[in-house]
Amino acid sequence: xxxxxxxxxxxxxxxxxxxxxxxxxxxxxxxxxxxxxxxxxxxxxxxxxxxxxxxxxxxxxxxxxxxxxxxxxxxxxxxxxxxxxxxxxxxxxxxxxxxxxxxxxxxxxxxxxxxxxxxxxxxxxxxxxxxxxxxxxxxxxxxxxxxxxxxxxxxxxxxxxxxxxxxxxxxxxxxxxxxxxxxxxxxxxxxxxxxxxxxxxxxxxxxxxxxxxxxxxxxxxxxxxxxxxxxxxxxxxxxxxxxxxxxxxxxxxxxxxxxxxxxxxxxxxxxxxxxxxxxxxxxxxxxxxxxxxxxxxxxxxxxxxxxxxxxxxxxxxxxxxxxxxxxxxxxxxxxxxx
DNA sequence: CGAATCCA
DNA sequence: TGGATTCGG
Numbered sequence: 001x002x003x004x005x006x007x008x009x010x011x012x013x014x015x016x017x018x019x020x021x022x023x024x025x026x027x028x029x030x031x032x033x034x035x036x037x038x039x040x041x042x043x044x045x046x047x048x049x050x051x052x053x054x055x056x057x058x059x060x061x062x063x064x065x066x067x068x069x070x071x072x073x074x075x076x077x078x079x080x081x082x083x084x085x086x087x088x089x090x091x092x093x094x095x096x097x098x099x100x101x102x103x104x105x106x107x108x109x110x111x112x113x114x115x116x117x118x119x120x121x122x123x124x125x126x127x128x129x130x131x132x133x134x135x136x137x138x139x140x141x142x143x144x145x146x147x148x149x150x151x152x153x154x155x156x157x158x159x160x161x162x163x164x165x166x167x168x169x170x171x172x173x174x175x176x177x178x179x180x181x182x183x184x185x186x187x188x189x190x191x192x193x194x195x196x197x198x199x200x201x202x203x204x205x206x207x208x209x210x211x212x213x214x215x216x217x218x219x220x221x222x223x224x225x226x227x228x229x230x231x232x233x234x235x236x237x238x239x240x241x242x243x244x245x246x247x248x249x250x251x252x253x254x255x256x257x258x259x260x261x262x263x264x265x266x267x268x269x270x271x272x273x274x275x276x277x278x279x280x281x282x283x284x285x286x287x288x289x290x291x292x293x294x295x296x297x298x299x300x301x302x303x304x305x306x307x308x309x310x311x312x313x314x315x316x317x318x319x320x321x322x323x324x325x326x327x328x329x330x331x332x333x334x335x336x337x338x
Numbered sequence: 339c340g341a342a343t344c345c346a
Numbered sequence: 347t348g349g350a351t352t353c354g355g
Contacts, residue, residue, distance in 0.1 A: 041355095048355060059339075059354070059355070063354095064339070191340070308355070
């Protein structure tokens with residue numbers, strides 16, 4: 001899930017139109033998980049085909065990527081590889097939360113509380129290897145490149161940006177910046193206003209851009225010091241110091257300059273400090289230069305329509321968006337322009 | 339979630 | 347017509 005850095009790192013809103021022509025490295029699990037959690041029916045069940053196989057992730061992937069491809073954005077998906085042994089604690093916690101949510105979902109359904117049921121159902125979301133494999137098959141059929149990282153996908157995306165083969169990383173997690181990605185896009189969706197499942201409430205979710213340079217300027221900390229601050233707060237690889245969040249973490253690093261100094265002052269010890277630092281500053285990655293191709297209509301139709309019962313008309317409309325030229329730059333044409 | 343549809 | 351609601355699989 002990553003680190004809570006939203007309060008101390010500046011974000012600037014970006015328009016989709018400003019991203020035309022850019023190559024974006026998307027955190028694949030992050031994206032599929034969001035679809036799996038959010039594309040659900042009122043009782044909380046995900047979309048499924050006639051055989052009961054979940055299709056929310058495929059629906060989300062096709063319609064999100066086609067809508068953004070129509071705006072001229074190009075995507076490369078990055079999937080996590082083998083998690084580091086130190087991530088076990090986080091993964092175990094995640095699994096336990098899902099088991100608990102499963103029971104609460106069933107209880108809410110039995111009590112007839114559909115709103116609560118949906119919320120709990122979302123928390124049970126689990127991406128299976130089959131779902132990931134089918135999403136990758138869809139990407140192949142769409143002509144979109146993807147790569148599996150040796151370990152953390154966010155580090156792979158950062159390395160690809162450094163190599164100049166993509167222009168930005170797309171993820172909800174701030175960790176991407178700690179892995180050294182110069183530029184991170186969050187909330188990259190099509191529509192702005194989003195209704196909360198509860199009741200009469202909406203939230204604005206607009207795409208925003210964060211940069212490592214912006215984080216460094218705002219905090220007056222180096223990249224290495226930002227990593228030290230995160231280690232004090234707790235990361236996916238270490239539990240952190242109880243009571244240290246973004247505010248105190250920033251203050252400590254500003255005043256003392258390093259995790260060692262901060263730990264000494266707090267009377268705490270982190271045995272594997274250097275190993276933790278290296279996980280962010282020198283994470284393994286592979287060389288990968290993405291290339292983009294045309295969608296193979298037959299393959300997409302076979303996968304989505306024949307195998308999973310998607311509407312041929314809806315899939316056809318989505319496919320056209322990959323080949324249609326993007327609208328011209330600048331403000332949208334209105335009737336007044338004619 | 340995005341697309342399609344509904345309706346003041 | 348566009349904001350709210352429902353559908354999709």
